[in-house]
Amino acid sequence: MDPEDDQAPADPLALIERERANLVRHIAPDPRLMYWPWGFAWLIGFTLLFLRYGPDGKVYVNLPDWLPLTVLMLLFIAAGLVTGFAGSRSVRRTSGPTSQAGLAYGLTWSIAFFGFSVLYARLANDLPDQQAGLLWAGGMVALTGALHMAGSAIWQDRQLFVLGAWTSVINIVGIVAGPGWHSLIVAIAGGAGMIVAGFLGWRRLR
Structure with a gap:
């Protein structure tokens, strides 16, 4: 028997798999555009918060009070615009349930x-400044981790679940450590985690 006869049935399957991979590369947004803007936003923004509002109120760098939070908000807006543009391009290339799921997931965020x-604005004035800051940062990071894990169920993406679980764990560690430390932990472990996730996702698409 010709050895090539045993390999022939596998060729169509290999062709289908290659075409499927090519389709995914064509319609999927670049993971670097989805993760890196947020990763660098967290790394830079939360580092500034740590330097200005350190543990026990310690000031490592005497920045203006308004600067760290303003920079963080601007970085978040920029990251949202970049990822929104990248995600919308992907949605325009698809139709049906996949497109609807992408739209619903984006609206959920x-x-x-x-x-x-709205909840933070309602409660912040009743808390000391450091506790109010921890409520805002801890709550936002908790939502991010939960939505990442929910997204993994929609897109069947194990890496997204790992990122969401990692984000949730470091957020809990930071909250337990307290104001100041939370910013440092989220900046380094959270920001770096997103940067690594973007790189790994890009390599996987390649």
């Missing part, structure tokens, strides 16, 4: 963060 922002 917006509604969840808006709802938490």
